Amino acid sequence: MPYLLDACQSAGQMPLDVQELGCDFLSATGRKFLRGPRGTGFLYASKAIMERHEPPVLDLHSAEWVAPDRYEMAATARRYENWENYIAGKVGLGVAVDYALSWGLENIQERNRLLADDLRERLGMIPGVTVRDAGVDRCAIVSFSHDRYKPEEVMQRLADQGIAIGNSAPGSTRLDFEARRLPDLCRASVHYLNTEEEVALLAAAVAGL
Numbered sequence: 001m002p003y004l005l006d007a008c009q010s011a012g013q014m015p016l017d018v019q020e021l022g023c024d025f026l027s028a029t030g031r032k033f034l035r036g037p038r039g040t041g042f043l044y045a046s047k048a049i050m051e052r053h054e055p056p057v058l059d060l061h062s063a064e065w066v067a068p069d070r071y072e073m074a075a076t077a078r079r080y081e082n083w084e085n086y087i088a089g090k091v092g093l094g095v096a097v098d099y100a101l102s103w104g105l106e107n108i109q110e111r112n113r114l115l116a117d118d119l120r121e122r123l124g125m126i127p128g129v130t131v132r133d134a135g136v137d138r139c140a141i142v143s144f145s146h147d148r149y150k151p152e153e154v155m156q157r158l159a160d161q162g163i164a165i166g167n168s169a170p171g172s173t174r175l176d177f178e179a180r181r182l183p184d185l186c187r188a189s190v191h192y193l194n195t196e197e198e199v200a201l202l203a204a205a206v207a208g209l
């Protein structure tokens, strides 16, 4: 059974080591913590899985038609690529990856951890607000709920003050939501470019609802 890890929310906010993770495939998007162009992403495939896995569709890039009844797949993960592709987006994604690497993923993670933990601490002190993040090593996405306001209302009220947050409903992570009986959640993502002042402003805006 192939092990595919969807790392869309992780790529660009923490180091990812496919050897250590032991995954066969890892997929990610460019437009989230990597800060790359929308409509870009990448797939990693291990050498071992490529010995027994064939893509559902083969295109010019991915295989060579070597005899009337035979084709040979590309030896590399190129076999998963389409022939036609989004060149400008790929260039932008490459620049975004280089930019993240120039800061260093360890440094990005450390900075994000500082900001996110600060935000959790500030939100946790507000009456009626519950921080919902589980796990020991928590990431830059801060999930919380408010006793009196639905996420849409919180989002709107914060947007009026120039603060952008998102929300999460069971449809995005049904297993976790149902197992933990979570209400719809507000989701505030910090990144290294945010400042401590902005974190304090966000918490103050929630406190002022």
Ligand SMILES: *Cc1c(COP(=O)(O)O)cnc(C)c1O
Pocket: 006, 007, 008, 009, 029, 030, 031, 039, 041
């Ligand atoms: C955002 C996200 C996706 C989809 O990424 P797109 O950029 O919309 O293609 C897939 N899986 C997870 C876990 C995500 O967070």
